[in-house]
Amino acid sequence: MAMRFMKVEVNNGASTSFWFDQWSPRGRLIDTTNGRGMINMGIKLNDTVEKAINSHRRRRHREEIFNTIEEEILTLRLRGLNHNEDVCLWKAGDNIYKADFSSKATWNLIRVEQAKVDWYKGIWFPCNTPRYSFMAWIAVQNRLPTGDRILAWNVPAPTACSLCSEPLETRNHLFYKCKYSEEVWKNLTNKLLSVHYTNDWEEIIRLLKDQKWTSTRLFLLRYVFQTTLSTIWKERNGIRHGELSNNPATLIKNVDKAVRNRISSLRSMGIRKHNKAMETWFSFR
Incomplete structure (x- = not known):
């Protein structure tokens, strides 16, 4: 595969x-x-370009491809070889090759490019916590193994919500129509969202990308959303695997602590745009 990107x-x-x-x-x-060139042209399998240029004697061939290769050998011979080392070049675009390898350029060449989704800034934002953003990224694509998705490949599996016993657990129910998860979400975001408060998944995703908010408030909303989502999902998995359930107050406390710790770490790193984040968060708590 790599050979397709080298010359x-x-x-x-x-x-x-x-x-x-x-x-x-x-x-x-x-x-x-x-694989028939060695016999037709008399150039050995392990010969280098240098050896072929210096020792090959031109032949005439019935097949045009071999006559074309003979012309290339002649062109190199007339140009002449020099004392510099050969240089490996990596493909960086259409008919563009560079001496330096770029993983970004190579990735763009091998991937199937899709249109940009409108929610990406709400998931991948500066100063996020990667494991929370990763969970949110899976959730926003509806790839978490919730009850309705499990039903598609394992009919006998239990599909009820582990937090409130709703008969069919879906992503939109778990975040945050479920009575248990909504209690956590509402406690953490009711004042932060104010009149915009909602527990509807689609509406929440819309708010995450709304640039009308101040940068501090938007960061807090995005971070609380991702932290709450990861915490709820961890609690849900624990219950499904036989662990004792925690009350919503415990999860609220854990999310609140995670938000404060993140703000403190950003302040300690000297990221000035989040200097007011702690004060703002306290005002909403």
């Missing part, structure tokens, strides 16, 4: 394989000739 800039030709390296505009010659 060689020939200088002395000493380290470049004539058949296996991509020094020719036609790609790897071993592939172009379907």
Whole structure:
């Protein structure tokens, strides 16, 4: 796979394989000739470009591909080899090759590019906590194994909400239509959201990307959302695996502590734009 993104800039030709390296505009010659080139051209399997240029005697061929390769050898011979080392180049775009490897450029070449989703700024924002953002990213794509999704591959499995015994657990129910999870969510965000308070999933996601909020308030909303989501999901999993359930007050305390710890760590790192975050959070608690 990597060979598709490499080519060689020939200088002395000493380290470049004539058949296996991509020094020719036609790609790897071993592939172009379907492995028949060694016999037709008299160039050995392990020969380098340097050896082929210096020792190969031109032949005439019935198949045009071999005559084309003969022309490339002649062109290199007339240009002449030099004393510099051959340079491996990495593909960085359409017909663009560079001496430095870029994982970003390579990723953009191999991935199937999709249109940008409108919620990404609400999930991947500066100063987030990666494990919380990762959980939120899975949730916003509805990929968490909630009851309704489990039902699709395991019919006998219990699908009721572990927190409130609703017959069918869905993402939108768990965050935050469930009586248990809503109590946690409402306690933490009722004052923060004020008249915009909602427990509807789609509406919450819309608020996470609303740039009308101040940067401090928007950061707090996003961080509380992700921390609460991860905490609720952890509690739900614990109950499903036989652990004793905690009351909502315990989860509220844990989320509140996590938010304060994050703000403190940002302040200690000297991130000034969050200097007022602690004071703002206290005012909403």
